[in-house]
Each structure stands twice: as C-alpha cells, then as structure tokens.
Amino acid sequence: MNKTNTGKQAEPSGNQIKGKFQNPEWQLVFFSVAFFLIFFWLYDTVYDIPYSATGLYFDYASRVFNGSLPYRDFIFEYPPFSLLFFLLPRLAASSYEAFAALYRVEVFVFALAGLFLVFKIACRMGKAPWKLLAVYTACFLAVGPIIAHQYDIFPAVMVLLSLYFFWRGRHKTSWVFLALGTLTKIFPVVIAPVFLIYYIRNRQYRLIRSGLVTFAAVCLVIALPFLIISPESTVNLINYHSHRGIQIESIYSGFLLVAGELGLYSVEMVFDFGSWNHAGPLADTLSGASTFLLIIFLLMAYWFIYHRMQPGKSQFTRLGAYSLLVISILLVASKVLSPQYIIWLFPLLPLLFHRWRYAIPAVFVLIGGLTYYIFPLNYLALLELDTGIVLVLFFRNILLVLLAVLLVIYLRRMKASA
Numbered sequence: 001m002n003k004t005n006t007g008k009q010a011e012p013s014g015n016q017i018k019g020k021f022q023n024p025e026w027q028l029v030f031f032s033v034a035f036f037l038i039f040f041w042l043y044d045t046v047y048d049i050p051y052s053a054t055g056l057y058f059d060y061a062s063r064v065f066n067g068s069l070p071y072r073d074f075i076f077e078y079p080p081f082s083l084l085f086f087l088l089p090r091l092a093a094s095s096y097e098a099f100a101a102l103y104r105v106e107v108f109v110f111a112l113a114g115l116f117l118v119f120k121i122a123c124r125m126g127k128a129p130w131k132l133l134a135v136y137t138a139c140f141l142a143v144g145p146i147i148a149h150q151y152d153i154f155p156a157v158m159v160l161l162s163l164y165f166f167w168r169g170r171h172k173t174s175w176v177f178l179a180l181g182t183l184t185k186i187f188p189v190v191i192a193p194v195f196l197i198y199y200i201r202n203r204q205y206r207l208i209r210s211g212l213v214t215f216a217a218v219c220l221v222i223a224l225p226f227l228i229i230s231p232e233s234t235v236n237l238i239n240y241h242s243h244r245g246i247q248i249e250s251i252y253s254g255f256l257l258v259a260g261e262l263g264l265y266s267v268e269m270v271f272d273f274g275s276w277n278h279a280g281p282l283a284d285t286l287s288g289a290s291t292f293l294l295i296i297f298l299l300m301a302y303w304f305i306y307h308r309m310q311p312g313k314s315q316f317t318r319l320g321a322y323s324l325l326v327i328s329i330l331l332v333a334s335k336v337l338s339p340q341y342i343i344w345l346f347p348l349l350p351l352l353f354h355r356w357r358y359a360i361p362a363v364f365v366l367i368g369g370l371t372y373y374i375f376p377l378n379y380l381a382l383l384e385l386d387t388g389i390v391l392v393l394f395f396r397n398i399l400l401v402l403l404a405v406l407l408v409i410y411l412r413r414m415k416a417s418a
Contacts, residue, residue, distance in 0.1 A: 024119070024122075024123055024129045027119075027129045027130045027133060028115075028116070028119045028129065028133070030130075031115060031130070031133040031134070031136075031137055032112060032115065034137055035108075035111065035112055035115060035137065035140070036108075038137075038140065038141055039104075039108050039111070039148065040104075040108070042141075043144075043145035043148055044145075047144065047145055048145050049144070049145040049146055049149060049376050050376055051149070051375075051376055052100070052149035053149055053150050053151070054096075054099065054100045054103050054149055055096065055100075057085075057086040057099075057103065057151065058086075058090065058096050058099045058100070058103075060074075060076065060083065060086050061083075061086040061087050061089075061090035061099070062090065064083065064087060065087075065090060069226075069229055069230065070083060070226070070233075071226055071230045071232075071233030072229060072230035072233065077273075077274065078151075078184075078185065079182070079183045079184060079185065079186060080183055080222055080223055080226050081180055081183035081184045081222050082151060082154075082183075082184045082185060085106065085151055085154050085184070086103075086151075088102075088106060089102035089103045089105075089106055104148050107147065107148050107151075107153055108148075110153050110154055110157045111140065111147065111153055111157070113157055114136065114153075114156075114157045114160055114347045115133065115136055115137070117157070117160055117161065117164055118132050118133060118136045118160075118347075118350045119132070119133060120164070121164060121167075121350075121351070122350075125316075125353070127353070132350040133350075135349055135350040135358075135361050136346070136347065136349070136350045138361065138365060139345075139346035139349045139350075139361055139364055139365065139368070140346060141365075141368075142346070142364060142365040142366075142367070142368025142369060143342060143343055143346050143368050144368060144371070144372040146339055146340050146343075146372075146375075146376075147340070147343055150340040150343065151184075151185075152185060152340045152341065152343040152344060153343055154181075154184055154185075155181040155182075155184040155185040155187065155188055155344070156181075156343050156344050156345075156346070156347050157347055158177045158178070158180055158181030158184065158188065159177075159178070159181050159188045159191060159323065159344075159347070159348065160347040160348060161177045162174045162175070162177040162178040162181065162188070162191065163191075163316075163319055163320065163323060163348070163351070165177065166195060166198075166319070167316040167319065171207055171210065171211060172210065172211075172214045174195070174211075175195075175210075175211045175212075175214040175215045175218075176214060176218055178191060178192060178195075178215060179214070179215045179216075179218035179219050179222075180218065180222075182215075182219070183218075183219060183222050183223065187327065187330055187344055190298060190326045190327060190330055191323050191326065191327075192211075192215065193298075193302050193326075194302070194305060194319070194322045194323060194326065195211060196208060196211070196212075197302060197305055197306050197309055198309060199211070200306075201306070201309045201310075201311045202311050202312060203311075242291075243273070244272075244273045244275075244277065244287070244335065244336055245270070245272070245273075245277035245278055245279065245283055245284070245287050245335070246277055246278040246283045246286050246287050246290070246335050247275050247276070247277050247335060247336040247337060247338065248269065248275070248276040248277065248278070248382065248383070249337045249338065249339065249374070249375070249382075249393060249397075250334065250335055250336060250337040250397075251332050251333070251337065251397045251400065251401070252286050252290060252335060253278060253337075253393075254390075254393055254394040254397040254398075255394075256278055256282070256283065256286075257385065257390045257393065257394070258390065258391075258394050260385065260390075261385075261387055261390055261391075265282065266280070267385060268280050268283075269383065275336070275338065276383060286335070287335050290333065290334065290335040291335075293333050294329075294330070294333040294334060297329045297332070297333045298326060298329055298330070298333075301325055301326050301329050302326070304325075304408065304411075305322050305325070305326075305411075308411050308412070308414075309322075316351075317353050317354065317414075318411065318414065319351070320348050320349075320350075320351020320352060321351070321352055321407055321410055321411050322411070323348055323351075324345060324348050324349070324351075324352075324360075324407055325404060325407040325408065325411070327344050327345055327348070328345065328400065328403050328404040328407060329404055331344070331345075331400055332400055332401055332404055337397075339371050339372075339374070339375040342364075342367060342368060342371055345364060345403075346364065346368075349361045349364055352410065354410070354413075354414050355410070355413055355414075356406060356409070356410050356413075357410075359406065360403065360406050360407065360410065363399055363402060363403050363406060364403060366399060367396060367399050367400060367403065370392060370395065370396040370399070371396060373392060374389065374392060374393055374396065378392075
C-alpha cells in the first residue's frame with residue numbers, strides 16, 4: 001500500500017544542517033550577514049562614534065560640483081584619486097544626510113569586497129574559509145565604527161586586491177591596483193619594493209620594467225589633469241604633509257607625553273593640519289628626524305625581506321606578512337598616527353597561514369579596542385593630558401611596536417619551503 005502524504009515535509013537532520021554550513025558558500029553567506037549586522041546595526045547602537053569625516057568629504061565634493069578645483073581653489077589634503085569616492089555618492093545626493101547614507105553604503109561594499117576576496121583566497125589555497133573569514137570579521141569589528149566614517153578602507157582593500165592579482169600572476173593588474181591605492185592614500189606605495197624584491201630574487205627583470213611602467217602610467221593618467229590645471233598642486237600636497245608636526249597619538253608623542261607626566265618635558269599642544277600636534281623645539285626636531293627614521297626602518301625591513309624571500313616560489317604564504325610588516329613599520333615610525341590608520345592593516349591579517357597566525361590578529365584586536373577607548377571615548381581626556389589615558393595610549397603604541405616585532409619573528413620561524 002502507498003503511504004498517505006500528510007503534507008508535512010521532513011525536517012533536515014543535524015548532520016544535514018552541519019553539512020550545509022560546512023559548504024564554503026554558506027560560510028560566506030553567514031559572515032556576510034554578520035558583516036551587515038555589525039556595520040548597519042552595531043555601529044549605530046552600542047558601538048558607535050560621535051565624530052565623522054563625511055561632512056568634510058561632502059564639502060569637498062560639493063565644492064567640485066560648484067566649479068572649484070582641488071589643490072588650486074581649496075586645500076585638499078588627499079591624493080587625487082580619493083576624490084572619486086567623495087564624488088560618487090554626491091552624484092545622487094544633494095543633502096548631507098543623503099550623502100552620508102550613500103557614503104556608508106560605499107564603504108560597506110568595499111569592506112564586503114574584501115571579505116569576498118579573503119573567501120576566494122581561502123578556497124584557492126585549500127584552507128577552511130570560515131577560519132580566514134573569522135579573522136577578517138574579528139579584525140573588522142576591532143577597528144570599530146570609525147571605518148564607516150573615514151575612507152581608509154578603499155586603499156586598504158586595493159592593497160589586498162593588488163596582492164591577490166600578484167599571486168595569480170596578473171602582474172600588470174596588480175600594479176594598477178597598487179597605483180590606484182597609492183593615489184588614494186599614499187601608504188600602499190611601500191608595497192612596491194616588496195614586489196620588486198620578488199622580481200629581483202627570481203631574476204624576472206622584464207617584470208620590473210613592466211611593473212614600474214604600469215604603475216607610473218596609472219599615476220600619470222590620474223594626476224596629469226591636476227598638474228596641468230594647477231602645476232603647483234603636487235608641491236602644495238607635499239608641503240602640507242611635510243610641515244605637519246608630531247601628532248598626539250603617534251609613537252613619538254607617546255614618549256613625549258610620558259616624559260611630560262614624569263616632569264621631564266613640558267607638553268605644549270596646538271591644533272593645525274586637521275589634528276592636535278606637539279609644539280616646541282624638541283617636537284620640531286623629532287618631526288624633522290621622523291622622516292629619516294622612517295626611511296631607515298623601511299630599508300631595514302626590505303633588506304630583511306630580501307634575505308627571507310625564496311627564489312622560485314609564489315611566496316603568497318609570506319606576501320601578506322611582508323606587506324603587514326612594512327605597513328606596521330610605516331605606522332610605528334611616522335609622525336602622524338590617526339586612529340583610522342589601523343584600517344590599513346586589518347584586510348591583510350587573514351593572510352597569515354603558519355605559526356602565530358592567530359596570536360598576531362589577537363594583538364591587533366587589542367590594539368583596536370584600545371584605540372577605540374582612546375578615540376572617541378576618552379579623546380578629550382587625552383587632550384587634557386589625563387595620566388590614565390596617556391598611559392593607555394603609550395601601551396597601545398607599544399602593542400603596535402610588538403605587532404611589527406611579532407611579524408619579524410613569524411617570518412624568521414617560517415620553514416624555507418613555505
């Protein structure tokens with residue numbers, strides 16, 4: 001006899017449910033939903049920020065829409081390609097409220113693109129996607145809501161794209177994204193010598209020429225209109241950043257503030273160049289010396305990478321760590337260290353695949369938590385030189401140094417075959 005159909009569908013068994021979420025695509029869906037909730041709910045409720053740079057971005061875009069040109073008609077502190085990310089939401093929004101909403105969507109799309117790229121990397125390397133996606137999401141959460149109100153996610157994801165295409169052997173595309181990232185916020189340029197070292201170690205000298213020509217061509221195409229209209233624009237941009245002082249949250253500032261607490265130094269603060277900076281003879285001397293110290297530390301890092309890089313290998317299992325190392329050194333040795341700069345690191349942290357691969361992101365999570373505690377929660381107390389907040393800042397900065405040290409140890413302990 002045929003059994004009657006009761007109209008009830010059989011519920012999936014526990015093994016079926018478990019099998020579904022072991023599916024890589026379902027893992028991506030799960031973390032995408034988590035990303036959405038973090039970005040559009042958590043960052044607007046218990047984990048929010050009262051300060052936003054979107055008003056400044058709206059003003060820049062509106063000035064351009066009204067016929068003004070950056071660098072020539074108004075001070076524009078960012079490289080030229082950054083303007084694209086301000087103009088896009090302004091195309092569909094004439095009010096600040098609408099602009100801010102669209103700008104957040106733009107940021108979310110880029111952060112989600114980074115998540116998808118990490119998923120693709122995990123699948124191609126035969127890694128469990130959820131492990132890499134979990135690191136990316138945890139570090140995204142640690143950065144905090146500031147990510148939605150700044151534009152640093154754009155060049156950070158471009159760096160990840162550049163590394164991905166470099167690994168895939170699509171070198172010209174890799175250099176294009178590196179150039180676009182550099183013309184968005186300068187810092188990606190420190191990755192270029194890592195690529196060049198790879199070519200030198202593998203005797204791929206033709207790729208050196210091809211990469212540099214591609215990079216230069218992209219930069220020229222984007223920058224040339226501004227140089228033609230306003231020849232002094234490059235000089236103005238360089239002068240703007242070269243004349244900045246020791247910013248209050250930098251590594252150098254941490255030592256100056258502690259010296260002030262010990263009575264060894266008289267702290268004097270001034271607001272200029274869009275941030276609070278140290279003033280005085282010692283601060284001016286440190287500001288001038290910081291450029292040379294940065295160059296020295298970066299050269300040491302490149303020398304270290306040259307000797308660790310193995311010829312004839314893809315190096316992707318090391319490429320993320322190499323990039324994290326040079327960006328970490330850039331943060332540590334620079335005279336400016338705004339809270340949003342830690343965004344530069346987080347997309348690359350899932351690219352650690354060997355021993356200590358979780359210890360380094362754990363240190364970053366702690367850095368992110370302390371950064372949020374300083375800004376925005378206790379920034380006014382920092383400006384008032386509150387001893388407790390000064391010590392928190394000093395400890396946060398020591399952790400940034402530790403992060404760079406851990407990356408050096410991580411690379412030294414990797415097997416030569418990796």
